[in-house]
Amino acid sequence: MLYLSLEDTQRRIKDRLYNLTDSAPDNLYFAVTSGLIGGGLEEQITDFLTEHSATKLVIIDTLQKVRDSKGSAGKAGMYGNDYDDISSIKRIADGFNIAILLVHHLRKLQDSDDPFNDVSG
Template sequence: MQKLQTVNAETLLYEPLEKPSFVVDSLIPTGLSLFCGSQKIGKSWLMLKLCLCVSQGIPLWDMTTMEGDVLYLCLEDTFCRIQDRLFRLTDEASGRLHFAVASCKLSDGLIVQLEDYLKDYPDSRLIVIDTLQKVRTASKDNAYASDYGDISLIKDFADRHSLAVIVVHHIRKQNDSDVFNKVSGTTGLTGSADATFVLEKEKRASDTAKLYVTG
């Protein structure tokens, strides 16, 4: 059995430790973030815009970005649909932005696939998984344990490599004064994430939306 590794308070107090950095200044930290919203609200459009900005090192909403390679797993899309969105968002895309429309599940090799990707692109700053449900398998386990276990696999990967991983997820169709209570699933998801974002419109047909963040 491996010996428990400990550190005393005096050592920890004076030990210089590297603080988490931000891929988008003051908004998106390294580590795991959940990005949630109802269907067809514009989550994928916003994620693509974010990926374009980071891959080119250009600001997002006047906030500086940390330039680097980006992987966007568009698991509910086709390359044709991604191409159409690119045409609508930009005249010039970076070769540092990479797309995939299929991947393994968390239970059968996704983390290994991501590790292999990083070997080819070691300067990666951001990975987006769109959506969480596409990389999960049905489980008979306790719902909280299942949520916590799945999201912890992704968080551990993000922390090991000091990069930002954003997992796109849905919200429930219910009213709640706390928007973060609308995140589909148990608190095992939001409790494990370093940051949680919720994109919400007051009216479905509205041209504007509010982005809530906690973390």
């Protein structure tokens, strides 16, 4: 498993891991930095999967950390941007026959009592 823990430090990951277990499996890998979607992320994941062919799961925590924040909703809108970003990740999952889990947070803006307003995407 490859876990891209992009909101953590190596020290924080190590502390959390050793709170859970005294020894981590040999096939558990962490990274705290990565490229962006369309800016190196796909190549980094592909290179890792080529080198570690037994990998069956990649976790990206969080999706927003690998997105180009300079992009705008533009013609495609938020849904179109989500679709484009996820499509490039899905191609990797399909090509290597693995699962890729993307962590995505709720909207932080509290604008009403309607719980559906918390959903982004």
